Amino acid sequence: MKKLPLGLSQREALWAYAFLALPLAFFLFIRIWPALQAFQISFYQWHADPSQRQFIGLANYWRMFHDPRFLQALRNTLFYTLLGVPAEVTFALAIALLLNSVGKRFRALFRAIYFAPYVTPPVAVAWTWFMLLNPHRGVVNRVLVALGLPPQPFLSDPATALPTVTAVVVWQFLGFHVLIFLAGLQNIPQMYYEAAQIDGAHGWRLFRYITLPLLKPMIAVSVLMATAGPSIGFLQLFTHVINLTWQNPGGPLGSTLTVLLYMYERAFGAFEMGYGAAIVVFLFFILALISLIEFKVLGRKVEYR
Amino acid sequence: MKRKSLIVFLLVSFVALYGLSKVTITYWQYFYETRVNAIDLLIKEFEKENPDIDVVQETFPYEAFQQRVAAAIPAGKGPEVITLYYGWLPTWKRAGYVKPLPFTPDEAAFVPLIQVAKMEGKYWGLPTAVRSLALIYNKDMFDEAGVPAAPTTWEEFVEIGQKLTIKRGPMIIRAGFGIAPQGQDHHLVREVLIRQFGGQPYSDDYCQVMYDSPEGAAALKFYTDLQLKYEIGDVDFVANYRDGFIAGDIGMIIDGSFAIGTILKGAQFKVGFAELPVLEPGGTKANFASFWMHALTPRAYESEEKLEAAVKFLKFITSERAMRLWLEVVGELPARLTLIEDPELAQDPIYGPFIRALPYSYATRFYDEIAQRRIMLDAIDRVLKEGMDPADSLKIAAAEEQKILDEYCVSK
Incomplete structure (x- = not known):
């Protein structure tokens, strides 16, 4: 067999490309290509037979902004994000700080406890909470009543349903963010604290001027993931909502409806794939825009002089 | 070779x-x-x-x-x-x-x-x-409460429902009726109650919403009163009305014939079946198929x-x-x-x-079933959860649903 006239490094590179080819092809044909197709479909009136798809320009987009239910879904999704992301990140940071100050053995235990919900399937989480939160028979209200407190409607009242869903999602994904912050905290050199302490700083000032700035990259990752992360970002909320409100998805009165859930309803419930595609394309731009803003704001490097 | x-x-x-x-x-x-x-x-x-x-x-x-x-x-x-x-x-x-x-x-x-x-x-x-739909009831529960037979009018239905309901404070322990708009009850309101109260849900070609009427409002008021006034059940009492009935936590449900098998297989008690009640003896009968x-x-x-x-x-x-x-x-x-x-x-x-x-x-002629179902659920929810007047709630629903019907009926 004739050897290719390649140097060692070139041959290594070739191997690397060979190994990369498969995942690359996967990404191109399974993820990128269909995503691009969604752009195309969004300009058409959907029909099962491709030859009968009618080009309708921006009609699907026009419809979107005149569809009160879509606008409600959009409002809700932004509200979920505004409520959920800060809650998720702050709670996670607080818990990580607490865990960082307890002994090593306990830290591992608590870390596992906080991480457990994250590795539980969202459907199982949603159904468990659905039962726990039942107004008449759920454990939560039984406890409340036993304590002499009034029972709460939780998911059944349009006013409390969205915050309730948010709470369940925060509960599930908290552990993921705790882990990010713990890693970040353990990377902060102890000497900064020691130096600051010698200068007389402690408590809040240590946190404000050392921990927080040095955690900034972690906060950026955490906020980005909580906002737009695949399957855990609030802008892509779907599984939790459809399972927590399975009898009337997005209800009561559309109060928990999200953009993705509405897309699903139109595309797969009414076979309006063109309209569904338009909704997804719009969501794509929102995701890109918000991620970009967050990245600009949080991505700046911290430097100590 | x-x-x-x-x-x-x-x-x-x-x-x-x-x-x-x-x-x-x-x-x-x-x-x-x-x-x-x-x-x-x-x-x-x-x-x-x-x-x-x-x-x-x-x-x-x-x-x-x-x-x-x-x-x-x-x-x-x-x-x-x-x-x-x-x-x-x-x-x-x-x-x-x-x-x-x-x-x-x-x-x-x-x-x-x-x-x-x-x-x-x-x-x-x-x-x-x-x-089609029918009233399905727990015969053992009826016997225990001294109820001799299935109700034939809604008045009797409410009376029996109240006998069967058990409450502790604001929380229901056992419901007389499994109120379930998201089950079959949105059909019950649309095709059964509105007609029984003398109204018509849609024009005969299903191109015109007509439930936005005094009869429609009376029908929705009666239905939501089952929870709000007569307190014989609550939409949020159980996750699923049929499962609640099978578990013996609910005395009566309105369900379709497709549920017969599931119910008979699961129920540990005698199950009774009856035609849907009417407003008064000899009153209009209607059902959803x-x-x-x-x-x-x-x-x-x-x-x-x-x-x-x-x-x-x-x-x-x-x-x-x-x-x-x-x-x-x-x-x-x-x-x-x-x-x-x-x-x-x-x-x-x-x-x-x-x-x-x-x-x-009657089989409702749906044009966008998923949306039309949701519109009726919302009409019920606005009364149950936001205290809206049934007539106002139906007005909103009618406007919303008419848009869907227009799109289909005009393009047809």
Whole structure:
């Protein structure tokens, strides 16, 4: 067999490309290509037979902004994000700080406890909470009543349903963010604290001027993931909502409806794939825009002089 | 050597010819054990009579069914014959997922409500079975509370409901009635109560919303009063009204005939069935009926042989014989008049109430079922959860629903 006239490094590179080819092809044909197709479909009136798809320009987009239910879904999704992301990140940071100050053995235990919900399937989480939160028979209200407190409607009242869903999602994904912050905290050199302490700083000032700035990259990752992360970002909320409100998805009165859930309803419930595609394309731009803003704001490097 | 190749040649050509002469068609429905079994039995009989046709049944979980169909048909995959909920027909038809039947069925042989499967003068599918609603009650609970018989008027219904309900503070321990708008009750309000209160939910062609009326408001008020005023149940009492009934936490539910099997299999008590109550003795009767229909996809039209085979199979599973088997195996009411009019069936303690209701049943002509269902749920929720006046709530619903009807009725 004739050897290719390649140097060692070139041959290594070739191997690397060979190994990369498969995942690359996967990404191109399974993820990128269909995503691009969604752009195309969004300009058409959907029909099962491709030859009968009618080009309708921006009609699907026009419809979107005149569809009160879509606008409600959009409002809700932004509200979920505004409520959920800060809650998720702050709670996670607080818990990580607490865990960082307890002994090593306990830290591992608590870390596992906080991480457990994250590795539980969202459907199982949603159904468990659905039962726990039942107004008449759920454990939560039984406890409340036993304590002499009034029972709460939780998911059944349009006013409390969205915050309730948010709470369940925060509960599930908290552990993921705790882990990010713990890693970040353990990377902060102890000497900064020691130096600051010698200068007389402690408590809040240590946190404000050392921990927080040095955690900034972690906060950026955490906020980005909580906002737009695949399957855990609030802008892509779907599984939790459809399972927590399975009898009337997005209800009561559309109060928990999200953009993705509405897309699903139109595309797969009414076979309006063109309209569904338009909704997804719009969501794509929102995701890109918000991620970009967050990245600009949080991505700046911290430097100590 | 020569002889060997000749044998191989003959064998290959035989297999090829045999394969060519045999048509394979695929049939899809969502997974429901008894229905899958029934179709399996029917396929076996059908193949015996039609040795040149192979039928393959494929099923999917209910939640994934529409999703699979949505993707498969445009990709040129999927079945030739498919079973869909009648309410989905307009959206499926508009998106080109089903094609009209190439023959005219004998309308007079079927129950009249199959006419909703007719659009633009053509039939787009036929059912094996139809379903209607009835009152289903826990007989043991009735005995215990000293209730001698099922209610025939709504007044009696409320009275019994109150006897059966047990509350502790604001929380319900046992509900007299399993209020379930998201179950069958949105049909109950739309097609039963509004008509019983003297109104009409839609114009006869279902192009005009008409429930936005004093009668409609009275009907919705009565329904929501079951929770708000008479307190015989609560929409949030249990996750699923049927499961709650089976568990013995609910005294009465209104459910479709498709639930008979599940309920009888699960209930540890005597179950009673009765026709839906009316407003006053001799008052207007009304019921909601529905069906799943077998239809042809564009794939059936791919070749003449396939179309012929698919039509044969569709006719077979909607024949009288198939319906008898279906009733036995699945427990669903047959869709042919000859069977419905069987006096023995009409007097059956279980099927009777459902069958007797068929002559006065209405099948809502839905245009965008998922949206129209949600609009009625919202109309109920606005009263139950936000305290809105029923008339105002129906006004909002009517405006919303009329937009959907306009889109279809005008474009038709």
